[in-house]
Amino acid sequence: MANTRRMLVTAVETLDEEKVVSLVKMGLNNGISPLDLIEDVHQGMKRVGMHYEREDYYIADLIMASLIFQRVLTLIPITKENGSEQKPQVIIGTVKHDIHDIGKNIIIGLLRSRGIGVIDLGVDVPPDVFVDAVQETGAKILGLSGLLTSSYEVMREITDTLNKRNLRSRVQVVIGGLVNEDVKEYVGADYWVDDCAYGVEVCRHILNIDVNSSSKTVVGVV
Ligand code: B12
Incomplete structure (x- = not known):
C-alpha cells in the first residue's frame, strides 16, 4: 500500500496520467482512504510546482497537472453532495x-x-x-x-x-x-x-x- 502511494506521488510529478488513473483505482480497490489518495496527488502537484519554479516545467505542465487532478476527482466518490445539506x-x-x-x-x-x-x-x-x-x-x-x-x-x-x-x-x-x-x-x-x-x-x-x-x-x- 505504501508503495502504491509513493508511486502515485511520482506518477503525478511526472504527469503520467494513465499511471495516475490506474494507481488511484488500485488504491481504492485495496482500501486506501480517498482522502489519503487526494493528499498523495496533492503532494505530486507540489512537486510539479517545484519543477515549474526551477523552470524545467512550463505553464502547459501546470495545466496538465490540473487536468490530471480533475480526472482523479471523477474517480473518487467523496465529493458527491448528499441531500441533507444544512443552511x-x-x-x-x-x-x-x-x-x-x-x-x-x-x-x-x-x-x-x-x-x-x-x-x-x-x-x-x-x-x-x-x-x-x-x-x-x-x-x-x-x-x-x-x-x-x-x-x-x-x-x-x-x-x-x-x-x-x-x-x-x-x-x-x-x-x-x-x-x-x-x-x-x-x-x-x-x-x-x-x-x-x-x-x-x-x-x-x-x-x-x-x-x-x-x-x-x-x-x-x-
Ligand atoms: C495546478 C496549478 C495551476 C493551474 C490551476 C488550475 C486550477 N483550476 O486551479 C493553472 C495552470 C491555471 C495555474 C496558473 C498559475 N499558476 Co499555478 N500552480 C498549480 C500547482 C501545480 C498545483 C495547485 C493545486 O491545484 N494543488 C492541488 C490542491 C488540491 O492543493 P491546494 O490548492 O493547496 O488545496 C489543498 C489545501 O491547501 C486545502 N485548501 C485549499 N484551499 C482551501 C480553503 C479552505 C477554506 C480550506 C479549509 C482548505 C483549503 O485543501 C486542499 C486539499 O488538501 C501549484 C504548485 C503548488 N505547490 O501547489 C502551482 C502554483 C500555485 N502556481 C504558481 C504560479 C506562479 C502560477 C501562475 C502565475 C503561472 C503563470 N505564469 O501564469 C498562474 C496564476 C494564475 C492566477 N492568476 O491565479 C506558483 C505560485 C508561486 C507563488 N508563490 O506565488 C505555484 C506555487 C507553482 C510554483 N512553485 O511556482 N496554476
Whole structure:
C-alpha cells in the first residue's frame, strides 16, 4: 500500500496520467482512504510546482497537472453532495487575482458531503464580496483559499475590512492553499490548513464550539 502511494506521488510529478488513473483505482480497490489518495496527488502537484519554479516545467505542465487532478476527482466518490445539506455555515472563495480552485473545490465537496452548508463565491473574489457575504448570511466560518504570494495581502485586506465593519468577532477565518503559521499571523486569520482532512476537521470543530471562545486549539485530526 505504501508503495502504491509513493508511486502515485511520482506518477503525478511526472504527469503520467494513465499511471495516475490506474494507481488511484488500485488504491481504492485495496482500501486506501480517498482522502489519503487526494493528499498523495496533492503532494505530486507540489512537486510539479517545484519543477515549474526551477523552470524545467512550463505553464502547459501546470495545466496538465490540473487536468490530471480533475480526472482523479471523477474517480473518487467523496465529493458527491448528499441531500441533507444544512443552511450555509461556511463561505469559501479563492481571493482576488488568484484563480487556483482545485483545493477549494475539494474542501467544498467534502464539507457538503458531510451535510455542512457552503456558499461558494468562486475565484478571483474581491474583499468586499467576502465581507458582504459574512454580513448577509451570518455564516460562522469564512474560508479563504490562495496559492499565490500576492494572495496574502488580499487575505489581510479581508480581515482588516471585517475589523473595520465590526464583523470580525462574528466569524472564524480559515485560510487554505499555500499558507503556513507565518501567513496566518500576517493575515490575522484564526486557522491555516493545507490538508483536506484537517480542513474538514477544523470546520467541524469550529461549528461545534462557541464562536466567541478564545480557544484556537484544534483537537484531533481525521
Ligand atoms: C495546478 C496549478 C495551476 C493551474 C490551476 C488550475 C486550477 N483550476 O486551479 C493553472 C495552470 C491555471 C495555474 C496558473 C498559475 N499558476 Co499555478 N500552480 C498549480 C500547482 C501545480 C498545483 C495547485 C493545486 O491545484 N494543488 C492541488 C490542491 C488540491 O492543493 P491546494 O490548492 O493547496 O488545496 C489543498 C489545501 O491547501 C486545502 N485548501 C485549499 N484551499 C482551501 C480553503 C479552505 C477554506 C480550506 C479549509 C482548505 C483549503 O485543501 C486542499 C486539499 O488538501 C501549484 C504548485 C503548488 N505547490 O501547489 C502551482 C502554483 C500555485 N502556481 C504558481 C504560479 C506562479 C502560477 C501562475 C502565475 C503561472 C503563470 N505564469 O501564469 C498562474 C496564476 C494564475 C492566477 N492568476 O491565479 C506558483 C505560485 C508561486 C507563488 N508563490 O506565488 C505555484 C506555487 C507553482 C510554483 N512553485 O511556482 N496554476
